[in-house]
Amino acid sequence: MSRGNLRHFIELCHQAIVKAEDSLDDFSPADPIPIDIQAKATKYTSKLELDKIADLGAHGNLLKRIALRFGILFLNSQARKSQSEPEVNHFSIPISGLASLDKESRKLLNECLVWSVLFEEASTKVKSDTNIESYDYILHPVLSSHFGISPTKRRKLSLSSTDFSTIIKGSDEDFKKLLNNFQKKWKVNEDPYNSEEKNGIQLSFYD
Structure with missing residues (x-):
């Protein structure tokens, strides 16, 4: 979960000892x-590291919002009634899509990679001759427990x-519309975060 980050590993160990002592x-x-x-x-450390994202660089608050949005999207995938397929917990963008990203989206994606909010890995699968994906993007594993x-x-x-x-940069209203489209596609009838506290996720994430 620490993804080779010694600070995250030490924090996980520290919190485990603290909670054991308590x-x-x-x-x-x-x-x-x-x-x-x-x-x-692990869950406590995950939330702690999520909150720390807001302090990263000049765009920390935006990076935290991005992490929250991807986490919420993957959480909704988990809420599908049919779980015959493996869970969705990372994403890719076709090469043609990456090439068409606007300057602001590219900048925020780069910031996510620089601050390790997202990790970029070579894609292991090529979907088709016309839909080639060169990279997979993974939310930092230390955040996974929170979601x-x-x-x-x-x-x-x-x-x-x-x-x-x-x-990555849309308004809250635009993101909610997109999320709603995925919920319909996945046949998710109830938001997994539709109360003030569910799995530790707060509605104020959209604020």
Whole structure:
């Protein structure tokens, strides 16, 4: 989950020990930590790292919003009634779509990569001769626990340049419309974040 980031790894270990000390009598750091406490520590660290994104560079607040939007999109995919297919937890953009991105979208994508909000990897699959995808984009695994998605690559979602730009820089209203389209496609009847607190996700993410 730390993706080779020592700071994230240390934070995960630290939070696991802190929560074990709070929950267990006579706990020693040398003792094994129960899985349920590790899970709570992981979820707490995930939210902590999500909040820290706002402090990254000159566009931190935008980067946090981007992370939230992708997390919410993948969370909605998890809410599908039919789960016969692997979960969606990363995305790609056809080469033709990448080439047509506007300057602002390209800049924000680059910022996401520079600050490791997203990771870029060579695509392992070519969809067709006319729809070639050169890169996959993965939300930082340390954020996965907050959204209840897998930290390892599963199934990917192919996004058009228009959909990608809506996610990365569109208004809240435009993003909600796009999300609604995916919800209809996935037959998701109820938003998995439709209360003030569900899986630790707040409605204020859109604020």
